[in-house]
Amino acid sequence: MSANQDGTNLLEVRGLTKIFGTLTACDHIDLDIARGEIHALLGENGAGKSTLVKMLFGSLEPNAGEIFWNGQAVRISSPGAAKKLGIGMVFQHFSLFEALTAAENIALSLDDGSPISSIAAKARALSFSYGLPLDPDSLVGDLSVGERQRIEIIRCLLQTPQLIILDEPTSVLTPQEADKLFETLERLRSEGKSILYISHRLEEVKRICDRATVLRHGKVVGHCNPREETASSLARMMVGNEVQAVVRAPVEGIDKAQPLLEIRNLNRKPATPFSIPLKGINLNVRAGEVIGIAGVAGNGQGEFFETVSGEVLQQDAASVRIRGKDAGGLTITGRRLLGAAFVPEERLGHGAAPRMKLSENLLLSRHATDGKAFVGSGGMVKSAAIQAASQRIIEAMDVRKSAPDPEAAALSGGNLQKFIVGRELDRRPSVMVVNQPTWGVDAGAAAHIRQALIELSRSGSAVLVISQDLDELFEISDAIAVMHNGELSRPIPIAEATFERVGLLMGGAEPGHAEHTLETA
Amino acid sequence: MMRLELVKRPQRSMLFSALSPFIAFALTIIAGAVMFALLGVNPLTAFNIYFIEPISQVWQLHELAIKAAPLILIAVGLSVCYKANIWNIGAEGQFILGGIVGSMVPVLFPQFEGPLVLPLMLLLGMVGGAAYAAIPALLKTRFGTNEILTSLMLVYVAQLFLDWLVRGPWRDPQGHGFPQTIQFNDSAVLPELMPDAGRANWGFVFALVAAVLVWILMSRMLKGFEVRVLGSSPRAGRFAGFGLNRMVFFAFLLSGALAGLAGISEVSGAIGQLQPVISPGYGFTAIIVAFLGRLNPLGIVAAGLVLALTYLGGEAVQSALGISDKVARVFQGMLLFFVLGCDTLIHYRIRVIGLALTKPEGVAKLEAAPKLKEAR
Numbered sequence: 098m099s100a101n102q103d104g105t106n107l108l109e110v111r112g113l114t115k116i117f118g119t120l121t122a123c124d125h126i127d128l129d130i131a132r133g134e135i136h137a138l139l140g141e142n143g144a145g146k147s148t149l150v151k152m153l154f155g156s157l158e159p160n161a162g163e164i165f166w167n168g169q170a171v172r173i174s175s176p177g178a179a180k181k182l183g184i185g186m187v188f189q190h191f192s193l194f195e196a197l198t199a200a201e202n203i204a205l206s207l208d209d210g211s212p213i214s215s216i217a218a219k220a221r222a223l224s225f226s227y228g229l230p231l232d233p234d235s236l237v238g239d240l241s242v243g244e245r246q247r248i249e250i251i252r253c254l255l256q257t258p259q260l261i262i263l264d265e266p267t268s269v270l271t272p273q274e275a276d277k278l279f280e281t282l283e284r285l286r287s288e289g290k291s292i293l294y295i296s297h298r299l300e301e302v303k304r305i306c307d308r309a310t311v312l313r314h315g316k317v318v319g320h321c322n323p324r325e326e327t328a329s330s331l332a333r334m335m336v337g338n339e340v341q342a343v344v345r346a347p348v349e350g351i352d353k354a355q356p357l358l359e360i361r362n363l364n365r366k367p368a369t370p371f372s373i374p375l376k377g378i379n380l381n382v383r384a385g386e387v388i389g390i391a392g393v394a395g396n397g398q399g400e401f402f403e404t405v406s407g408e409v410l411q412q413d414a415a416s417v418r419i420r421g422k423d424a425g426g427l428t429i430t431g432r433r434l435l436g437a438a439f440v441p442e443e444r445l446g447h448g449a450a451p452r453m454k455l456s457e458n459l460l461l462s463r464h465a466t467d468g469k470a471f472v473g474s475g476g477m478v479k480s481a482a483i484q485a486a487s488q489r490i491i492e493a494m495d496v497r498k499s500a501p502d503p504e505a506a507a508l509s510g511g512n513l514q515k516f517i518v519g520r521e522l523d524r525r526p527s528v529m530v531v532n533q534p535t536w537g538v539d540a541g542a543a544a545h546i547r548q549a550l551i552e553l554s555r556s557g558s559a560v561l562v563i564s565q566d567l568d569e570l571f572e573i574s575d576a577i578a579v580m581h582n583g584e585l586s587r588p589i590p591i592a593e594a595t596f597e598r599v600g601l602l603m604g605g606a607e608p609g610h611a612e613h614t615l616e617t618a
Numbered sequence: 619m620m621r622l623e624l625v626k627r628p629q630r631s632m633l634f635s636a637l638s639p640f641i642a643f644a645l646t647i648i649a650g651a652v653m654f655a656l657l658g659v660n661p662l663t664a665f666n667i668y669f670i671e672p673i674s675q676v677w678q679l680h681e682l683a684i685k686a687a688p689l690i691l692i693a694v695g696l697s698v699c700y701k702a703n704i705w706n707i708g709a710e711g712q713f714i715l716g717g718i719v720g721s722m723v724p725v726l727f728p729q730f731e732g733p734l735v736l737p738l739m740l741l742l743g744m745v746g747g748a749a750y751a752a753i754p755a756l757l758k759t760r761f762g763t764n765e766i767l768t769s770l771m772l773v774y775v776a777q778l779f780l781d782w783l784v785r786g787p788w789r790d791p792q793g794h795g796f797p798q799t800i801q802f803n804d805s806a807v808l809p810e811l812m813p814d815a816g817r818a819n820w821g822f823v824f825a826l827v828a829a830v831l832v833w834i835l836m837s838r839m840l841k842g843f844e845v846r847v848l849g850s851s852p853r854a855g856r857f858a859g860f861g862l863n864r865m866v867f868f869a870f871l872l873s874g875a876l877a878g879l880a881g882i883s884e885v886s887g888a889i890g891q892l893q894p895v896i897s898p899g900y901g902f903t904a905i906i907v908a909f910l911g912r913l914n915p916l917g918i919v920a921a922g923l924v925l926a927l928t929y930l931g932g933e934a935v936q937s938a939l940g941i942s943d944k945v946a947r948v949f950q951g952m953l954l955f956f957v958l959g960c961d962t963l964i965h966y967r968i969r970v971i972g973l974a975l976t977k978p979e980g981v982a983k984l985e986a987a988p989k990l991k992e993a994r
Contacts, residue, residue: 430859450854461858
C-alpha cells in the first residue's frame with residue numbers, strides 16, 4: 098500500500114512543539130520509527146512523553162512541527178484520523194465500561210455497526226492467535242487489570258494498525274503477565290508492525306526495545322540502542338545526573354521489637370459492586386521495620402488503606418491496633434492521636450486540597466495532633482505557626498516552588514509528594530502508612546522520599562508501604578507481603594524474597610501454598 | 619460554521635476577581651439604560667429616580683438600612699453554606715418560620731411585657747429558622763435527598779403555613795376580619811436606632827455584627843477552614859477527619875438561625891405584627907447578595923446595600939414614572955447574570971474555533987443539515 102516500503106521510515110517527526118501557557122511541554126522533538134521495530138520512548142514523569150504521544154494520536158494539536166507518515170506530511174487532527182492512518186494506542190488508564198462485556202466495549206470503539214457476535218468472534222480469534230486469552234463475553238467488572246489491558250490491546254489490533262503506541266503497559270502487570278505481553282509484542286514486530294513503547298522501567302526497555310529516544314524537560318536528549326546501554330547509563334540520560342542510591346541499614350533484634358501496628362482478621366464488605374472485599378487480613382508491623390505490600394493495582398490496596406487509616410471504620414475494634422490500643426472504631430483523627438500518620442495515593446484532592454496554600458494543607462492532617470501549636474483558644478488558627486512549620490518542612494524535604502506559600506496545585510507532582518510525606522514525617526509518627534509513596538514522582542524526589550521512610554523506621558517507627566512498584570519495595574522493605582484479590586500473604590523477609598516468588602503471589606498463587614510450590618519447583 | 623469553547627485559564631487574575639462585581643454592576647446599568655429606553659423613558663431621568671433619589675435624604679438611608687438588614691443577615695449565613703458546597707435555597711422559608719416562632723411570644727402571651735420579651739423573641743426566631751433548616755439537613759444526611767429541592771419546596775410550605783395562621787388561629791379578633799395578628803405590644807417591638815432621624819432599627823446592627831463574626835469564623839478559625847476544605851475537596855476533608863454530615867448540619871443550622879433572626883427582626887421591627895406576606899422575597903434575593911459579595915461576609919454588606927437599593931428604586935419608579943415595580947426583579951436578575959458571567963470569564967477564556975480546524979466535524983454537520991430538512 099505505501100509508496101516506498103524501503104528507505105523511508107514509517108513515522109518521522111520533525112521539530113514537533115507543544116506549548117501550554119508558559120510551559121513548553123515538547124520542544125522541537127525529532128523522532129523516527131522504522132517498520133518492524135520496537136522503539137522506546139524514555140523519560141521521567143513530566144518529561145513530555147504523554148504530550149508527544151497525544152499529538153501523534155491526534156488528541157492534542159502541536160504548535161509547530163511536522164509529522165510524516167510513510168514519507169507523506171500529515172495533519173492528525175483527531176484520534177479518528179490517527180486510526181484511519183493506522184496508528185493505534187493502548188492507554189495507561191483504561192477507558193472501559195465495567196458494566197459491559199469485553200465484546201460490547203470493543204464494539205463501542207469500532208463504530209462500524211457490525212454485530213456484536215461477529216466482533217466477539219473476531220476478538221476471540223485474534224486473542225488466540227496472539228496468545229492473549231480472553232473471553233469476549235465476560236463482564237469487564239469481573240476481569241483483572243491484566244485482562245482489561247488485553248481488551249485494550251485486542252481492540253487496538255482489530256483496527257489493523259501499522260503503529261501501536263503502548264503507554265506504560267507493564268505498570269499494572271505482574272512480572273509473569275509482563276513476560277506474556279513481551280511475547281505478543283515480539284510477535285507483532287515479526288509481522289512488520291512498529292511499536293512505540295513508553296516506559297520508565299529500564300530493564301524491560303533493554304530487554305525488548307530495538308532503539309530508544311530519551312526525553313528530558315520536553316527535549317530529546319539522545320537516541321540510543323538500549324541493548325548497548327546499562328540501566329544506570331539510561332537513567333543518567335533520563336535524569337541528567339546520577340540518582341543517589343537508597344541506603345538501607347540492616348536492623349537487628351527485630352523479632353523482639355514491639356509491634357506498633359497490628360491488623361487482626363480484618364474483613365470488609367465491598368462498598369460498591371466494583372470494589373474489592375477484604376478477607377481476613379493479618380499483619381504486624383514492628384518498631385524499626387519497613388513492611389512493603391506488593392500487588393497489582395485494584396486488588397484491594399485502596400480499600401485496605403481506607404480501613405487502616407480510619408477513613409472507613411471497622412465493626413471489630415480490635416481488627417486494627419495502634420501502639421497496643423484497639424483503633425478499629427476510631428476515626429482517622431483518633432488514630433492520628435495514637436501516633437499514626439497516613440499518606441494516601443492521590444495527592445490532589447485526597448492528600449492535599451488543590452486550591453489551598455501549602456500552609457493550609459499542613460493544617461489538613463495536623464489540626465488535631467498539633468492542636469496546641471497550630472490552633473489557639475476558641476478555635477482560632479495560628480497562621481504564623483503553621484507558616485513557620487510549613488517552611489521547616491519545605492526546607493527539610495527540599496520542596497521546590499515558585500512562590501513563598503503557593504497553592505498545592507501549583508507544585509509539580511514530585512514536589513507536592515515531598516511536602517505531603519514531609520508533613521507527616523515532621524510529626525515523627527510512630528506508625529506511618531503510605532500508599533504509592535513515589536507514584537508519578539521523578540527519580541530524584543523518589544530517592545529522597547524512600548530514604549526518608551527508611552530513616553523514620555530506623556529511628557524506631559513502624560512503616561507500612563503499599564506500592565505497585567516492585568523495584569521500590571525491594572529497595573526499601575525489610576519484608577514484603579502480597580495483596581491479591583483482597584487477601585494478604587504472609588510477609589516474606591527481604592533476604593528470601595525474589596521477583597519470581599513475589600510475582601507468583603501477585604498473580605494469585607495461593608498464599609499458604611506458594612512456598613511449598615517453590616520448594617518443589 | 620463557528621464554535622465557541624470555554625478554555626480554563628492557567629491563572630486567575632486577582633485584579634479582575636476584585637473588579638468583577640463592579641464590572642457586573644456597570645454592565646447592569648448599561649443594560650438597564652437600554653431597557654428604560656425601550657420603555658420610552660429617558661434613561662438618565664429613570665436612573666436618577668431609581669438609584670439617586672431614593673438615597674438622597676437621611677430618612678431614606680434609614681429605609682435602605684431596613685431593606686438591607688435582612689438581605690445581609692440571610693446572605694452571610696448562605697455564604698457559609700455555599701462555601702461548604704451545600705445548597706440551601708430555602709432561606710425564604712427559614713425567614714418566615716423565624717418570624718412565626720419568634721412571634722409566638724407577643725401573639726400568644728400579649729400580657730407578657732418587660733425587657734425579657736425581645737431577647738426571648740429573637741432567640742426563638744433563631745431556633746425556629748434553624749429547626750426548619752434542619753429538615754433538609756436531616757433528609758440529606760439520612761436519605762441522600764437533594765437539598766436544593768427539599769429546601770426550596772419547604773419555602774412554599776412555610777408561606778402557606780403563615781397564611782393559614784394569620785387567617786385562622788392567630789387572626790386578630792378585633793381586626794375586622796383582616797388576615798393579620800394583633801399589633802405587638804411595645805416591649806415586643808425592635809427599637810429604632812435613631813427615632814428622630816428615621817425608622818432604621820437594630821436589625822441593621824445585627825446584620826453588621828453577624829457579618830464581622832462570620833468573617834472571623836471563615837478566615838481565622840479552624841471551623842472556617844473545615845468549611846472551605848469540605849466545600850472544595852470533600853475527599854481531602856474526610857482525610858483531614860472532618861465529617862461531611864456534621865458539616866451539612868452546621869451549615870444549615872447556622873444559615874437557618876441567621877435567616878430566622880432576620881425574619882423575627884423584620885416582623886418585630888419593620889412590620890409590628892404577622893401578615894400573610896412578610897417578605898418581598900428577601901430569602902431569594904439574598905442568594906444574589908451572597909454571590910455579588912463573592913461569598914465574603916464583608917463584601918456581602920456592600921452587596922446587600924446595593925440590592926436593597928434596587929427594591930427602593932423599584933418602588934420609586936413605580937410611583938414617579940408609572941413603570942411596574944417588577945423592574946426591581948429585572949435589575950436583580952441582570953445583576954446576578956452579569957456577576958456569574960464575569961466570574962466565568964475570570965476562570966475561563968472564550969476560544970473561537972473556526973471551520974478550518976475542525977473540518978471533519980464541519981463536513982459532517984453540513985451533510986446532516988439537508989437530512990434534517992427532509993425530516994421536517
